[in-house]
Amino acid sequence: MGFLRSRTGTADPPPRRTGIHPNASAKTADRPVRILVVSRAVKRAFKYRFYPTDVQAAQLSRTFGCVRLVYNMALQARTEAWTRRQERIDYNATSAMLTGWKKTAELAFLNEVSCVPLQQALRHLQAAYTNFWARRAKHPMFKSKRRSRRAAEYTASAFRWRDGTLTLAKMTEPLSIVWSRPLPDGVSPSTVTVSQDAAGRWFVSLLCDDVITQTPATGMVGIDAGLDSLLTLSTGEKITNPRHERADRQRLARAQRDLARKQKGSANRAKARLKVARIQGRIADRRRDHLHKLTTRLVRETQAIVIEDLAVANMVKNHRLARAISDAAWRQFRTMLEYKAAWYGRDLIVVDRWFPSTRLCSACGALAERMPLGVREWTCPCGAVHDRDVNAARNILAAGLAVTACGDDVRPQRGTSRTGQSSAKQEDPRATKGIPVL
Secondary structure (H helix, E strand, O other), X not given: OOEOOOOOOOOOOXXXXXXXXXXXXXXXXXXXXXXXXXXXXXXXXXEEEEOOXXXXXXXXXXXXXXXXXXXXXXXXXXXXXXXXXXXXXXXHHHHHHHHHHHOOOOOHHHHHOOHHHHHHHHHHHHHHHHHHHOOOOOOOOOOOXXXXXXXXXXXXXXEEEEOOEEEEOOOOOOOOEEOOOOOOOOOOOOEEEEEEOOOOOEEEXXXXXEEEEOOOOOOEEEEEEOOOEEEEEOOOOEEEOOOHHHHOHHHHHHHHHHHHHOOOOOHHHHHHHHHHHHHHHHHHHHHHHHHHHHHHHHHHHOOEEEEEOOOHHHHOOOOOOHXXXXXXXXXXXXXXXXXXXXXXXXXXXXXXXXXXXXXXXXXXXXXXXXXXXXXXXXXXXXXXXXXXXXXXXXXXXXXXHHHHHHOOOOOOOOOHHHHOOOOOOOOOOOOOOOOOOX
């Protein structure tokens, strides 16, 4: 168990590691030693909405289709080469294939769009295979016309950036972008990604070099994720779960019923599908906005953050809680914390998922036998009365301190549930040999 680093899209310098000095006293255990860093250079994407003209929309739609076709054809070629001849085809080979495809009469339309998004699709396929061979991901899958993301990536050679206007290759007019926030002063985008969501909205993402100013912060905080309260902090603060999906559940259900009654392939079905996508997009936007504000606040105010390693994919198999767990978006919350902690030079400590934070008494270290979900408050035999979530958050914080101070893996050892002790509370048996147990 160690410190996580975020994926910022570039080879950033390693994040600062702060922790407890081995000789620090218990009174200073909650004040990590900090090394001051003035700023940090990162790769940062700025996403904006834009409104294309009819000509631009047609050109981009054609580009999306060509990108999907080239990706699928390259994937098929690589799959057949391996299954038939046990041959691995790399990016250079698929790039040569693309040149040959453009010269055929059947695929001559590939020349009507910019070649850069097509080459980028082959690079994305190469990255997918690299992750597959490294056992970090499953085998690449074919892109679907209806279900896959509609996007195209342009490098610096395929767009023009002048005086705050963006013009893509094969286009004569710049994109009409709604600048909801300014770009960093004096920067130019290195990569531009154009996408369209299921609701028909157009977005452009500009990847730029940015400098994150390091702000001072102190202290550590443990976080327990839940459903009644989205987050419970070790300080006792509870952050309400906004339940964005529940707020629009009736509208969404009505729109989905209307969609189910429409005939497949009809224009009315396309309109009904668009209405459903807009409601779902509204839910996702509100959830993302709330998580961004929440994670930014936590990262700016706290030097070290301790969270649990939740197995969300397994938890959603509980069909009674799957909808609520998905609406809470714990995985998205952790992803945001990871890259923002790296940006601001904070420490993110992840406690093992098997650590019994809920059943462990934060006062005496006793481990309860059972703790059903319906029990929100419980009393330990030592006399301490615990709020379920606050107690879990305090135990998570204590486990994070153990990781920082002595490198404990905070995973219960074999037989932990029988002895009633957590790994954070265990002592070396050689140090306590001969001392009677009370």
